[in-house]
Every structure is written in C-alpha cells, then in structure tokens.
Amino acid sequence: MIEAVGLTKRYGDKTAVYNLSFQVRPGSVTGFLGPNGSGKSTTMRMILGLDNPSAGQVTIGGYPYRRLPNAPRQVGALLDAKAVHGGRHARNHLLCLAQLSGIPARRVDEVLGVVGLQDVAKKRSKGFSLGMGQRLGIAAALLGDPQVLLFDEPVNGLDPEGILWVRNLMKSLAAEGRTVFVSSHLMSEMAVTADHLIVIGRGQLLADMSVRDFISHNSADFARVRTPGTDPAQREKLTAALTEAGGQVLPEQDGGLRVTGLPLPRISDLAHEADVRLWELSPHQASLEEAYMRMTQGAVDYRSTTDQRAGLQQQLPPGAVPPPQMPVPGQGQPGWYAPPSPQHGGQPFAMPQGQPPAGPYGAPGVPGAGVPNPYAQPAQPAPAQPAQPAPAPSPAASAQPSSAAPDLTKPEDAR
Numbered sequence: 562m563i564e565a566v567g568l569t570k571r572y573g574d575k576t577a578v579y580n581l582s583f584q585v586r587p588g589s590v591t592g593f594l595g596p597n598g599s600g601k602s603t604t605m606r607m608i609l610g611l612d613n614p615s616a617g618q619v620t621i622g623g624y625p626y627r628r629l630p631n632a633p634r635q636v637g638a639l640l641d642a643k644a645v646h647g648g649r650h651a652r653n654h655l656l657c658l659a660q661l662s663g664i665p666a667r668r669v670d671e672v673l674g675v676v677g678l679q680d681v682a683k684k685r686s687k688g689f690s691l692g693m694g695q696r697l698g699i700a701a702a703l704l705g706d707p708q709v710l711l712f713d714e715p716v717n718g719l720d721p722e723g724i725l726w727v728r729n730l731m732k733s734l735a736a737e738g739r740t741v742f743v744s745s746h747l748m749s750e751m752a753v754t755a756d757h758l759i760v761i762g763r764g765q766l767l768a769d770m771s772v773r774d775f776i777s778h779n780s781a782d783f784a785r786v787r788t789p790g791t792d793p794a795q796r797e798k799l800t801a802a803l804t805e806a807g808g809q810v811l812p813e814q815d816g817g818l819r820v821t822g823l824p825l826p827r828i829s830d831l832a833h834e835a836d837v838r839l840w841e842l843s844p845h846q847a848s849l850e851e852a853y854m855r856m857t858q859g860a861v862d863y864r865s866t867t868d869q870r871a872g873l874q875q876q877l878p879p880g881a882v883p884p885p886q887m888p889v890p891g892q893g894q895p896g897w898y899a900p901p902s903p904q905h906g907g908q909p910f911a912m913p914q915g916q917p918p919a920g921p922y923g924a925p926g927v928p929g930a931g932v933p934n935p936y937a938q939p940a941q942p943a944p945a946q947p948a949q950p951a952p953a954p955s956p957a958a959s960a961q962p963s964s965a966a967p968d969l970t971k972p973e974d975a976r
C-alpha cells in the first residue's frame with residue numbers, strides 16, 4: 562500500500578503539492594487524475610524518493626521508498642519513457658537495470674516479450690517511436706516483478722492495440738493483488754481501467770473515491786429532448802411544462818433540451834399533455850469525463866483562448882457558409898456546461914470528507930460556468946518553510962520491475 566500523509570512540495574514560491582493525504586490500496590487499479598500542472602508527477606516523484614517532500618510524508622508498505630529493502634524488487638515505475646540511454650539497445654538497457662537489482666538476465670527476455678519488443682530488442686532505443694519507448698518503460702517497470710507499480714501516463718503514444726494491452730495489463734496486475742497507481746488524462750480509458758480514483762487540482766485533493774461514486778456524485782444522468790426545430794414556441798411550451806413539474810431544463814446548442822429530475826415516461830406524458838410533439842426523447846448516462854470536467858473546472862491552470870489569427874483570416878468567398886462553432890467541453894465556451902450535479906442547490910462537488918483543507922490556492926471560478934467554486938478561498942500565504950533540495954534522481958526510479966498479465970495479444974510472461 563502507498564500512503565501519503567500531509568504531503569506538500571514547494572519549489573521556491575511555487576506550491577506544487579499541498580497537504581495531500583491518501584492511500585493507494587492493493588488489489589485494485591487506482592487512477593490518479595488532475596489537470597496539467599496539478600502535481601501528479603511531483604507526487605509520484607516523492608513516492609519514489611526522487612523528490613523530498615517539503616512537509617508530510619509518503620510511504621510504501623510503511624517505509625519511505627529510500628528505506629525500502631531492495632526497493633527495485635518491490636516497486637516498479639514508469640515516470641518518463643524518454644529517460645533511457647538512447648545509444649543502448651533495448652535489451653542492454655533492461656539488462657543494466659536488472660544487474661543493478663540482482664535480477665536474472667532471463668527476466669529481461671521475459672519482459673521484452675510481455676511488452677511486444679522482442680523483435681527490436683537489439684535496436685537502439687533512440688530510434689524508437691513514442692509508443693515503443695513507452696513499451697520499453699513498461700518493461701522496465703515490470704522487471705523486478707514488484708508488488709507496487711506506478712505508471713505516469715502509460716498509454717501516451719500507444720496505438721489502440723497498445724492501449725488495450727495496457728488496460729488489460731493494469732487490471733491483471735491488480736487482480737493478482739498488486740498495488741497499481743496510474744495517472745492519465747484519458748478519461749475514457751480511466752473509466753474502463755480504474756476501480757478507484759484520486760483526483761487532485763492545484764496540488765490539493767479533490768476526490769478520493771470509487772469511479773462509480775465519483776461519477777454519481779459529480780454528474781447526473783439526463784434526458785435529451787428535441788421538439789420540431791421549425792417551431793420555437795413548442796420548445797418554450799415544453800420547457801415551461803417540464804420546469805413546472807419539477808424538472809431542470811437546460812438548452813443545448815443544437816436546439817435540444819437537457820432535462821434532469823424527471824423520468825423519461827413523465828417527460829413524454831408532460832409533452833403529450835402540453836400538446837408538444839417530440840422528435841427525440843433519449844436517456845443519457847453521465848460519463849467519467851463529464852464528472853471530471855465538472856469537478857476540475859475551477860482548478861484548471863492552462864486554458865486555451867480562441868485563435869484571433871491576428872486578423873489574417875481570409876474572407877470567405879461569396880456564398881460560402883462558415884463552419885459551425887463547436888463547443889469544447891471545459892473551455893467555457895458559450896453553450897457548454899458540465900452536467901448538473903445530483904445535489905441541486907447544495908455542494909456541487911463531492912468531497913471525500915467535509916471541506917477541502919485551507920490551502921495557498923484560491924481557484925478562480927470559470928467565467929460563465931455558473932457553478933460556485935468551493936475552492937475559491939481567499940489566498941493564504943503558505944507558512945514560511947524552506948524547501949528542501951531535491952536529491953539527484955536515482956536510476957532505480959525511472960523504470961523498474963514486474964509481472965505479466967495473461968493477455969491475448971502478447972506472449973505470456975513465463976516468470
């Protein structure tokens with residue numbers, strides 16, 4: 562088990578991680594989510610002893626990484642797939658890591674097979690594609706057959722077959738009773754891979770709960786309703802009837818309505834009673850992506866703006882129709898909104914317990930989001946505390962050991 566207690570990391574004035582406490586338990590895949598720059602990699606580096614916490618602590622099986630007996634055999638990690646000596650053959654790279662940890666050479670060939678790199682084992686890794694590099698990093702993490710595995714963005718650059726393989730690998734490692742902690746920005750993938758989620762924003766804990774609870778606490782299923790587009794009066798009439806019956810109705814960009822708080826048959830009956838024809842009445846399930854967007858929209862640091870193209874845009878030829886403006890979830894464009902929370906009028910975000918700890922961050926609300934941001938607190942100066950110097954990275958942590966997963970697409974790990 563990985564356990565963080567009050568984990569904090571400051572780089573000069575920058576607080577990358579603040580007062581983070583969580584546990585990553587064996588036997589399940591725990592997803593580690595958060596917007597860019599929210600502190601995921603910093604947290605993983607502290608878990609692996611590559612960075613010293615400014616405050617708090619993190620342990621693996623009760624020990625800080627650096628005090629773990631034979632750490633490379635107990636913990637495997639993929640942090641940065643590019644952190645390899647490009648001039649070395651893939652096999653030699655793994656062989657060096659194996660020798661440092663007393664792992665037999667035959668294990669190198671096993672993991673090369675597990676990740677599907679056996680045919681390029683004698684090729685220099687500097688010629689590897691992004692996906693091949695990721696596979697090599699995963700091989701290194703599996704090398705010592707460890708009980709605890711950390712993967713930072715493991716599917717980065719992988720093709721669909723590779724993504725499926727990683728998904729199955731994570732799940733089977735967890736099914737063997739191992740602790741699997743994996744960060745990713747791919748919500749669709751996390752939804753089908755992770756059992757549990759730890760979500761952070763601006764270095765602070767936003768959620769620590771099962772995927773199922775996370776979705777149900779942070780978004781609601783809804784119905785989509787569409788009336789004939791030729792008659793806006795029908796839409797207004799239906800909106801009034803649904804609202805009067807206690808539903809929440811939000812207009813969508815294509816003229817449809819998003820309705821929560823009323824079951825589908827009731828919506829149908831109300832439309833019938835109001836003498837409004839329906840062209841669509843469909844159920845929609847909230848996705849992890851929607852729930853995540855809703856939860857983190859106040860904690861996003863890097864937001865894109867519309868490209869004004871410095872006025873260089875070409876005039877459209879006469880008669881040409883401009884392309885429609887598509888909404889991009891989470892970017893605050895007009896017309897997009899996160900799905901409504903099940904707790905109408907209450908705390909819009911689910912928290913593991915109580916309110917978030919007071920921290921140095923005052924997350925601004927998203928313009929136009931229309932949702933109060935519970936993390937918008939007055940900025941408090943962080944207590945003066947000198948940041949400890951980060952130690953030199955240990956070679957053990959850029960990639961380590963492990964096991965295989967029965968998988969239909971890869972040779973079986975014969976460990």
Ligand SMILES: Nc1ncnc2c1ncn2[C@@H]1O[C@H](COP(=O)(O)OP(=O)(O)OP(=O)(O)O)[C@@H](O)[C@H]1O
Binds near residue numbers: 601
């Ligand atoms: N060595 C460092 N020195 C100074 N600031 C740092 C250092 N490492 C990380 N940071 C800062 O700490 C914050 C958290 O960075 P981190 O890489 O942990 O985020 P992340 O959640 O992994 O981001 P991403 O999803 O983009 O990979 C960022 O603002 C980053 O600029």
